[in-house]
Amino acid sequence: DGGITQSPKYLFRKEGQNVTLSCEQNLNHDAMYWYRQDPGQGLRLIYYSQIVNDFQKGDIAEGYSVSREKKESFPLTVTSAQKNPTAFYLCASSPRGFNEQFFGPGTRLTVL
Amino acid sequence: QQQVKQSPQSLIVQKGGISIINCAYENTAFDYFPWYQQFPGKGPALLIAIRPDVSEKKEGRFTISFNKSAKQFSLHIMDSQPGDSATYFCAASGEGGYQKVTFGTGTKLQVIP
Numbered sequence: 001d002g003g004i005t006q007s008p009k010y011l012f013r014k015e016g017q018n019v020t021l022s023c024e025q026n027l028n029h030d031a032m033y034w035y036r037q038d039p040g041q042g043l044r045l046i047y048y049s050q051i052v053n054d055f056q057k058g059d060i061a062e063g064y065s066v067s068r069e070k071k072e073s074f075p076l077t078v079t080s081a082q083k084n085p086t087a088f089y090l091c092a093s094s095p096r097g098f099n100e101q102f103f104g105p106g107t108r109l110t111v112l
Numbered sequence: 113q114q115q116v117k118q119s120p121q122s123l124i125v126q127k128g129g130i131s132i133i134n135c136a137y138e139n140t141a142f143d144y145f146p147w148y149q150q151f152p153g154k155g156p157a158l159l160i161a162i163r164p165d166v167s168e169k170k171e172g173r174f175t176i177s178f179n180k181s182a183k184q185f186s187l188h189i190m191d192s193q194p195g196d197s198a199t200y201f202c203a204a205s206g207e208g209g210y211q212k213v214t215f216g217t218g219t220k221l222q223v224i225p
Contacts, residue, residue, distance in 0.1 A: 043156070045212065102158075105153075105154055
């Protein structure tokens with residue numbers, strides 16, 4: 001089965017701790033994205049990557065970091081610098097030259 | 113100029129009725145307009161998309177109407193069913209290569225029996 005997997009589905013973290021969200025795809029897509037979803041605010045782009053070892057900041061990158069060491073993987077680290085990290089995080093991918101984005105099932109992060 | 117404004121925020125429709133969700137954009141460089149459907153606790157999935165060279169696109173019960181001069185587009189769901197209850201996002205992007213996708217704020221649709 002081809003698709004995007006995100007783990008874990010639910011994540012709890014204490015204030016002041018860094019946490020890493022996993023995103024893996026076996027669709028052979030070049031581009032990968034991280035979005036944050038909050039009620040009433042739609043999807044906001046955190047980071048995106050078009051190729052391995054390259055990534056760019058989106059609209060709300062402060063307090064987040066990413067890496068793209070493999071084409072299949074694009075992990076997101078939520079650092080302690082992110083002031084309001086409780087949210088639903090979505091990873092997506094798209095093939096080169098196409099606009100359609102394929103989303104994973106999401107990770108709900110709660111900061112206690 | 114990058115915004116996509118979506119309305120209404122929530123919508124309740126009787127089974128068999130027509131659901132209508134509207135979006136407006138400002139950036140005239142946008143030329144790809146998708147709609148995504150999201151069920152609770154899941155990621156969004158592409159429902160239907162349109163490019164500005166056509167004014168309407170229909171797939172089953174779902175239709176996009178596009179008005180280029182007004183910079184508006186809308187999703188119509190005919191014969192709405194309880195299984196259509198979900199959150200719908202409109203979006204817009206440019207064409208070709210990597211293009212940032214700008215999403216609307218979402219419409220939560222509830223179809224009641």
